[in-house]
Amino acid sequence: MKAQNIEGNYKANRGGKRFSEWNSYLFLLPALAFMAVFILYPILYNAVLSFKDVNVYNLNGEQHFVGFSNYVKTFKDEVFYIATQNSVIFTIISIFFQFTIGFALALFFNMKFPGRSLFRSLMLLAWMLPVVITGTVFQWMMSGDYGVINYFLQSLGLIDKPVNWLSEGNTALLGTIFANVWIGIPFNMIILLSGLQSLPLQLYEAARLDGANRWLQFRHVTLPLMRPTILVLLMLGIINTFKVFDLIYIMTAGGPVTSSTVLPIYAYQLSFTMFEFSQGAAVSMIMFVLLILVAIVYLRMSNKEEVH
Incomplete structure (x- = not known):
């Protein structure tokens, strides 16, 4: 009985610790979302754009x-x-x-x-x-x-x-x-x-x-x-x-x-x-x-x- 209680407490503590870790990552989501939208995406879009032929004539058309x-x-x-x-x-x-x-x-x-x-x-x-x-x-x-x-x-x-x-x-x-x-x-x-x-x-x-x-x-x-x-x-x-x-x-x-x-x-x-x-x-x-x-x-x- 005591072993089962110890095992149960261990699992509860482990689950609580895991939840606490995920909870900490949740606080990073706004910063990560900001970086993804305003930093990472423009850099990737600019990199892709540099490998295409985009000018004023085909801006809204087919881009090779x-x-x-x-x-x-x-x-x-x-x-x-x-x-x-x-x-x-x-x-x-x-x-x-x-x-x-x-x-x-x-x-x-x-x-x-x-x-x-x-x-x-x-x-x-x-x-x-x-x-x-x-x-x-x-x-x-x-x-x-x-x-x-x-x-x-x-x-x-x-x-x-x-x-x-x-x-x-x-x-x-x-x-x-x-x-x-x-x-x-x-x-x-x-x-x-x-x-x-x-x-x-x-x-x-x-x-x-x-x-x-x-x-x-x-x-x-x-x-x-x-x-x-x-x-x-x-x-x-x-x-x-x-x-x-x-x-x-x-x-x-x-x-x-x-x-x-x-x-x-x-x-x-x-x-x-x-x-x-x-x-x-x-x-x-x-x-x-x-x-x-x-x-x-x-x-x-x-x-x-x-x-x-």
Whole structure:
């Protein structure tokens, strides 16, 4: 009798535990449904679209499967390589200045001084403003006739006549980079500042007792401890910067000609200007694969960090 009771209690506990596990999975259903509808389905649909021949003429008609023809056509297009080069330049320069200036500001605001919280909050305005407003303001600032930047440079005697920063092929991409750096500095600053404030102060006290100056403390204490935060920040920065569309579209729309055309602009032009939807999908999938490779590199580097 006692054995039957024990067996019954075991089955009841096992059934209750199994029900609890299923109950936990039920709470994940809304998030999984959201990801399936708004993330997984668009990616799969875009992937299928890239293997078809879909344009404005057969959008509602018969759509033929063409295999890798759209990818071959894309790799033969000279504009694709210009857009890729512009995307790489835009990403590398933006990340470099966003990170270095953001790190410097994070070190500055990590010190205690009057008004620190106020100035730190004001720095976040650049990141909180809508990109439409930021792009429009920088477009006005860089205009050739009445731009503030030209007035400032002429006042200092650095230029003789106004420069059409966003209308000339040599400076259009740099103008968009300048605006993107301004947007990204506060985000880098706040992430790095939160990392700095979580570092143990005992290590700095021990380093000072050993005679380490500020530079040695930064090199041998701050940087090694901040490495995981820096890796995450750089990965997020590369992904967010590589897919920037709205800022560049507002400021230059990819022009003049292709001087500021990046891959997102190129995909948009193919899909919604030339109405070559399948080729635009192919460019989007190439971008997706490139960003997946960046994520894989990050995961391998983070695994090495955990091993060490």
